[in-house]
Amino acid sequence: EPLTEEAVQLFTSLVVGYPCMMALTGGAWSILPDFGRATVRSLVLCPGASHMFTARDETGSLVGFALFSLPGEPSMYVLMSKLSPEGRQYFAEVRRKDIPRSKDKLFGIEAAERNTYWCSRAMVRADYQGKGVAKAMFEIAFGEVCNPYLTYTYRVAYGPDTHAESTQRRLELQ
Template identity: 70%
Template sequence: MAPPNVTIELIQKPTEPLAEEAVQLFASLVVGDPCMMALTGGDWSILPDLGRVLVYSLSSCPGVSHMFTARDETGALVGFTLFSLPGEPILPTQEKGRVSAYISKLSPEGRQYFAETMGKEVPQSSDEMFGIEGAERNAYWCSLAMVRADYQGRGVAKAMFELAYKEAAKTGAAVALTTTNIRNVPIYEKIGLKLYGERTFSSQWVEWTLGYFARDWGTGSHNVNIVNEGSQCTSTIMSH
């Protein structure tokens, strides 16, 4: 159970100010994360830009994504999760431009790594780990899950996921995600997700590991970014 001062909501149409709040929370939580080091090419100054790519690519697409928020009694955002619904994602032209702008800030090595890893290796690893082709697009996929540090371990993530499970049941799809933070393994297991395995990825900057989780994978058609009670779920990303 989340603290009594925290309100959990499903936001049908996230606003730009909300998306920016989510970006700032993301950036505050994932500094030092090995995966983030690899995806920024070791340049932490562009971490907020990566956050905008990950957040806006879903929050700007009502009807193909769900955003759950946790706010305290002052209205401050203390947590959020972003899920993509089952189906082929459609990225708006504006967001394609945001992705291109981010990639242009990477070094040549960073651009190649981002394209190969996020475009090919991570999605393929999800298919292999879950044993289902197109796992990311066939699940109710958690791309990001973040909880502010002072609210971690207090039931906030669990409360958001309990709402997400209800929405996922309406689609008949499994809930799935990956995490870049090993300390999230027991957290996800406690909230009803099963660990399918782990895989380590190499880069010239750092090695990093993904843990693969799913719930109710055998009950329907299903669909990696970033989860963390302070981690990222992937969209392929992660959680915190």
């Protein structure tokens, strides 16, 4: 649980203010940590179904983490209960239909969320971005969990103080 809370705090600090987070929380920034817990906690607490890679500084503080998961969807019950009825409807429509459809189109893989090993979160504290932290976590992850017969996808999100963009690309290991 302490690692989960560290990861949620890092996640929240990096995504607050992002338009997509405003949409997914129904504009209620106060529930952003709940969104983080819904997407991070369910993966951290499921070893075997997910893998977490962390980076810490010389004081032991968490400066980055990457969470990889097997196909599936994290539990969103607590978050959903805090959204307005309109927010629940919007979230369900976007999360269950629009996002999977856009991933299929982007990666050229039918049912990409169910047919790939997915990096759900890759977060690096703003003062450590651009220093190779995420690259090192991905290299370790690919070395430990990659199976050459699977297709891997990952998404990298940057903090609002550095780049306001997300990058997605498909990696096929030979």
